[in-house]
Amino acid sequence: MAEGYKENSITLPGAVAMGTGVMIGAGIFALTGQIAELAGPLFPLSFVAGAIVTAFSAYTYIKMSNAFPSAGGIGMILKKAYGPTTIAAGAALLMTLSMVIAESLVARTFGTYTLRAFGGDPDSVLVPIIGVGLIVVAYLVNVSGSRSVGLLSIIMAVIKVGGIALFGVAGLWASGLTFEASSGDTGATGFVASVALSILAFKGFTTITNSGAEVTEPHRNVGRAIVLSIAICVIVYLLVAFAVGSSLPIDRIVAAKDYALAEAARPALGQTGFYLTVALALVATASGLIASVFAVSRMLAMLTDMEMIPHSHFGMPGTIKDHTLVYTVVIAGFLTVFFDLSRIASLGAFFYLVMDMIIHAGVYRNLRHDIGARGWVMLTAIVLDAVVLTAFAAMKWQSDPLIVILGVIGMALVFAFVGVFLARNPVGENDHDQHKK
Template sequence: MGLTVFANLVHAAGNRSVGLLSELMAVLKVGGIAAFGIAGLWAGGFSFEPAEGADCGAAAGFPASVAPAFLAFKGFATITNSGAEVTGPHRNVGRAIVISIAICVVVYLLVAFAVGAKLPLDRIVAAQDYALAEAAEPALGRIGFYLTVALALVATASGVIASIFAVSRMLAMLIDMKLIPHGHFGMPGTIRDHTLVYTVVIASALTIFFDLSRIASLGAFFYLVMDILIHCCVWRILREEIGARGWVLLTAIGLDTVALAAVAALKWQSDPLIVAIAIAGMTAVFLFERIFLALNPPSREPAHGSHHSAQEERHEPTS
């Protein structure tokens, strides 16, 4: 919760502060994780073979593990949600997505090889969040543990700041399109300022009621369902208009469905409550949105046709 409040203060300082801090944290995060991965490989003699006694586990575990991987690569979604803030978005958004995915692939492969070649599965499970530090322990010693904690804090802070920035901008865009309601509750500033506060409040509530594992599970459920729905809508409605290839969309829908079914099945066995919460949450969102749009049909006019867009509209607190 304290981290989300810190992220709110960073965003309140302006886009320049967000950009500079995000760049610094990204360098520390990527460089630190890569260094740990290289240290782990070095400690294992740069062997890319599984550790002795390693067990691949159940076959259903692989597609289920893909679901959290969607969140690991969600940085490209953060980029697209922040497209309005990017200079030359038509050229730079695509480049940023390709570069971010390439960096993630290299870093994650380093970590996977370093941990998998050094530790058997039971030790990886026992170490949990500190598996990389344990794999690099022969090279880094006890200091590796403390560096892992520091690196985890930097990585979490970086992700929270970037996600809050992107989500608040996306909410402002949806308000501008008259797809969701908005109330300023007496707050001054632009609607972007308001959506930033809403995002921080919701994120803080999640950290109070759920641990990180459950938050990640909820994120996987919501993200996969959202991905499937978007691909279905593009395939049915916009495919010809934007020149999308049908087989690519159908393949994405199929893979998303397999991952969603696998993670739902495993979570239903280990933590059925989180599955029920995810279903209830999505049902509530769909019902609310259906009722809102029925009572407030969206206008056919362009969302930015008014003199002031929702993102630029300002509200002063009422007396």
């Protein structure tokens, strides 16, 4: 599969566009209301806290990508940290599943905003139907080839960043810089728990890590692209959060949590602003899903090529990448149909935070001296992840214990699945070296 990865094919601006393109989608359109539900009036600051936690986490990825820029991305990091073990394969699969979960979040967000444009019920059965339709479209676009996906991602990233930032500025200006969402209770546990969802709005930076071998001057530009992407997104998220809080009181934000930006646009910007915001949401979610499907199918194909997960053609023609593309959209479609936005986001947070801690622990223990990393930064990242995960799990256990149980069972099944596979199909330590550039 090495021929599918072209060295120096992604410039620094292209890498930044890739990261922001994946991040700015459901991250802001679907999660703003859910974050406000947990954090109360302080919900804009939850994005700041999420960016801080993400910055500590990104340090490990940047140091590893600078030392070993690879098309294997996160799979490469885990395999170097742990070897071809169940921990490495299981954590890599958790990351992949968290990305697929994010796709279903994006798809349902697209369906919700589409119905709002026509005055439909956001709880309608049409939401998952429209979401699955978008997933099918994303599949068809990806089948057309990676070149069209890359070009579309860059164009859409510019439109999304500019459009959403404009929405934030216009909303603040129209509100007279007042903050309507200033009343309400804010508990410390609720705020910390909300950071778990805020982190989801930034985790798209890992897409850049997974394309490390293709970025020009990867030893420098992968890290730069990650830092720039996170910085751009935190500015955009803050603008939008304050604009929403300036337009609506906290109870209305929570009531409209699945379409908070559209709800905030009407009083702040009028009917025209409402429709423009919905249109922007549709563009952002659709393009984000297309880019994410491409990234996930590539990562699954690479993990298959590294012999860390099993693969079956199921009678399908084509390459492994063609097959993983099908697997990706089928799983995303299933989640879109059977889970609501809140549960999808919760499951994604559980999987991602556990995977993130596993990466930091492995690199700290086995590789930090090799890559010249500061151990205290990685330990801080682990502690922050653990605190956020504990608070989030505690809040969810009170409000929706089933999703906590499903999360634990899901993670146990992932590690059991890859454990059985690797026991029957042992992998050599250096089998992935061909992916290094």
